[in-house]
Amino acid sequence: MSDIAERVKKIVIDHLGVDADKVVEGASFIDDLGADSLDTVELVMAFEEEFGVEIPDDAADSILTVGDAVKFIEKAQA
Amino acid sequence: MRRVVITGIGMVSPLGCGAEVTWSRLIAGHNAARVVTEFEVEDLPAKIACRIPFGDGSDGTYNADNWMEPKEQRKVDPFIVYGMAAADMALEDAGWHPQTDDDQCATGVLIGSGIGGLEGIVEAGYTLRDKGPRRISPFFIPGRLINLVSGQVSIKHKLRGPNHAVVTACSTGAHAIGDASRLIALGDADVMVAGGAESPICRISLAGFAACKALSTQHNDDPQKASRPYDRDRDGFVMGEGAGIVVLEELEHAKARGAKIYAEVVGYGLSGDAYHITAPSENGEGAFRCMTAALKRAGIDPSEVDYINAHGTSTMADTIELGAVERLVGNAAGRVSMSSTKSAVGHLLGAAGAIEAIFSTLAIRDNIAPPTLNLDNPDVDTAIDLVPHVARKREINVALSNSFGFGGTNASLVLRRYEG
Numbered sequence: 044m045s046d047i048a049e050r051v052k053k054i055v056i057d058h059l060g061v062d063a064d065k066v067v068e069g070a071s072f073i074d075d076l077g078a079d080s081l082d083t084v085e086l087v088m089a090f091e092e093e094f095g096v097e098i099p100d101d102a103a104d105s106i107l108t109v110g111d112a113v114k115f116i117e118k119a120q121a
Numbered sequence: 122m123r124r125v126v127i128t129g130i131g132m133v134s135p136l137g138c139g140a141e142v143t144w145s146r147l148i149a150g151h152n153a154a155r156v157v158t159e160f161e162v163e164d165l166p167a168k169i170a171c172r173i174p175f176g177d178g179s180d181g182t183y184n185a186d187n188w189m190e191p192k193e194q195r196k197v198d199p200f201i202v203y204g205m206a207a208a209d210m211a212l213e214d215a216g217w218h219p220q221t222d223d224d225q226c227a228t229g230v231l232i233g234s235g236i237g238g239l240e241g242i243v244e245a246g247y248t249l250r251d252k253g254p255r256r257i258s259p260f261f262i263p264g265r266l267i268n269l270v271s272g273q274v275s276i277k278h279k280l281r282g283p284n285h286a287v288v289t290a291c292s293t294g295a296h297a298i299g300d301a302s303r304l305i306a307l308g309d310a311d312v313m314v315a316g317g318a319e320s321p322i323c324r325i326s327l328a329g330f331a332a333c334k335a336l337s338t339q340h341n342d343d344p345q346k347a348s349r350p351y352d353r354d355r356d357g358f359v360m361g362e363g364a365g366i367v368v369l370e371e372l373e374h375a376k377a378r379g380a381k382i383y384a385e386v387v388g389y390g391l392s393g394d395a396y397h398i399t400a401p402s403e404n405g406e407g408a409f410r411c412m413t414a415a416l417k418r419a420g421i422d423p424s425e426v427d428y429i430n431a432h433g434t435s436t437m438a439d440t441i442e443l444g445a446v447e448r449l450v451g452n453a454a455g456r457v458s459m460s461s462t463k464s465a466v467g468h469l470l471g472a473a474g475a476i477e478a479i480f481s482t483l484a485i486r487d488n489i490a491p492p493t494l495n496l497d498n499p500d501v502d503t504a505i506d507l508v509p510h511v512a513r514k515r516e517i518n519v520a521l522s523n524s525f526g527f528g529g530t531n532a533s534l535v536l537r538r539y540e541g
Contacts (some may be wrong), residue, residue: 060192081259088256 047094047120048113054089055109058082068110090116125302126539128380129215129368130479131207135171135361135466137181139210143466143476144483146181147491148512152465154344154359160324167336169344170322171361171467173203196260197269198238203364203472204270204318205277208232212278215368215380217312219279227311229282230271231301232318232366233293235471235526238265240323270318270364282310290526291432291468293317294365294475295534299389301369311374316475318364327360333399336360337435348468349495350433350461351443351507358434361467365475367482384482384520384536388419394529401438401525405445408432411531412449412521419535421519424453426535428484428515430477430522433461433493434468440501442523447503454504458513464494474524478534481520485538488517 052066061076072078072086087103090096090112096119098106106112132140135153153171162168176182185194188206208230212218219225245261263269268286275284283304287297294317301315330336337357340347348359375382392414394407401407416423429446433439439461450457462480469476484490489512496509506513518538525531 058192060190081263084259088258092256 045113045117047116050093051090051109051112051116054093055086058086058089066109068108068113070109071107073107094120096120122306123308124372125305125369125386126372126375127367127383127386127482128370128375129211129217130383130482131210131214131366132476132479133173133183133203133206133363134365134469134476135173135363137174138178138183138206139181140479140483142181144480147462147465147480148489150492150494150511152345152494153361154347154467156341156344157322162327165324165327166331166338167327168341169337169347169359170327171359172322173363197264198241199320200234200238200318200364201264201270201273203320203362204232204366205273207316207318207364207366208274208278208314211314211366211368215370217368225279225281227282228280229284229301229304229310229313230275230280231283231285231287231297231304231313231315232270232274233287233289233297233471234267234270234318235288235290235293236319236321236326237267239321239326241265243323243325274314280314283313289530289532290528291470291473292524292526292530292532293471294473295478295522295524295532296391296474298367298369298386298475298478299391299532299534302386302389305369305371311371313369314366315369316364316366317472319470319472320362321470322360322362330360335399335436346495348435348464350431350435350439350464350493351499351501352496353498353500355435355439355500357436358463359467361469363469363476364472365479367475367479382539384485385539386534387537388415388421388533388535390414390416390418390533392531394531396529399527401441401529403441405441405448407529407531408442408445408523408525409448412445412523412533415521415533415535419537421535421537423450426450426457426519426521427517428481428490428520429457429459430481430520431459431461432523432525434463435461442525443501443503443505446505450505458490458506458508458515460491460493460508462491464492474522474532477524478522478536481522481534481536484517485520485536489514490517
């Protein structure tokens with residue numbers, strides 16, 4: 044797993060209070076990890092803070108899974 | 122009007138996590154005041170407070186993790202967690218866990234706070250200044266709003282009846298219990314979870330109340346001497362924190378399910394001073410009308426009051442309240458006991474009226490008047506028993522609990538032993 048993926052995973056575990064083994068690439072924040080719409084807003088803010096990237100609202104709306112977040116950040120930092 | 126009784130009590134107080142542990146320590150004369158060590162107080166005029174005993178949850182300590190998941194605690198100010206804890210305890214004590222649609226919709230929540238999430242607002246202010254608006258958490262607003270105690274309690278316990286909150290400074294807890302009782306009396310609900318929660322002990326709050334000249338600042342070296350209602354050396358209140366919650370229930374509803382009944386809420390009075398933003402009217406006229414209204418509603422003569430839990434904050438206002446009580450009870454002054462439990466737990470602001478209503482309830486249950494600590498040199502000459510230093514065993518069938526708040530807002534509750 045890439046460094047970015049590891050850091051995303053850590054943020055998700057901290058914010059949603061879920062077990063590490065559930066935070067897999069295909070896991071949906073809302074459907075699989077118990078997040079609500081406010082949790083996802085806060086997660087996106089935490090990604091922005093951690094990686095120093097800006098995630099516009101329309102892009103944030105398309106980040107539904109752990110893998111979506113990792114891909115967006117990898118692209119933004121490329 | 123339908124009759125309303127108290128069937129459950131819950132509390133997080135500076136003397137302990139739980140109503141019974143707090144009550145036993147209160148009766149034993151314990152005092153919760155100490156120097157604040159959790160944050161910088163060196164530059165503050167008041168360096169002391171009555172903090173709740175934080176710990177692992179054993180021996181009456183408060184462990185927030187027992188009441189709300191850590192990841193949820195992160196999103197809210199502590200007053201919400203205190204309120205959740207006290208509400209859990211009260212519902213458990215009442216044995217009321219509604220499962221059917223009808224029972225859930227007949228059960229409401231009315232929990233207030235005087236200030237709400239002050240500390241969280243300060244922190245968000247720093248974030249806004251230092252990092253900009255995009256770093257303000259989506260949980261900033263719902264974690265600070267006063268009515269989110271009622272909201273969180275209703276969500277956790279599926280209480281789908283009236284959902285309300287009160288904000289009347291230091292009268293909040295009494296107004297919440299009084300208003301909730303009326304919702305039951307008028308038929309809007311059969312059961313109400315009611316009270317107050319407050320977590321005001323932080324730098325900005327100590328600075329603000331000290332600026333109002335409301336806090337004790339002369340006893341920083343000897344905190345347990347600081348809260349001394351009616352004593353000549355009193356110089357302001359000591360800030361407390363916590364929550365007090367009761368389960369109020371329509372009498373027949375309580376009887377039908379065989380609930381334990383602590384006491385009946387028989388009277389509730391309200392008034393406004395229309396005088397000053399922080400000081401009570403000098404002749405105690407607002408307090409007098411408030412107590413009179415509560416007793417009239419109860420159909421109880423002032424001479425029948427056995428115990429009064431005073432607002433008694435350890436300020437100059439103590440003597441104004443005492444004067445109003447003397448006028449109220451007249452020649453019966455010699456048979457009433459009146460104490461200020463703020464001498465032991467400090468002033469819980471929006472939670473004060475709620476925990477003091479619970480103390481009044483337990484005073485009736487156990488026939489014990491809790492003491493006024495530190496009353497070494499009374500500043501007053503009165504026939505009323507101020508219960509100095511030690512609790513007094515005496516017959517208590519009728520108790521009156523007073524709460525007065527900034528803005529000149531007054532509330533009195535009258536509780537009576539339920540005889541069946």
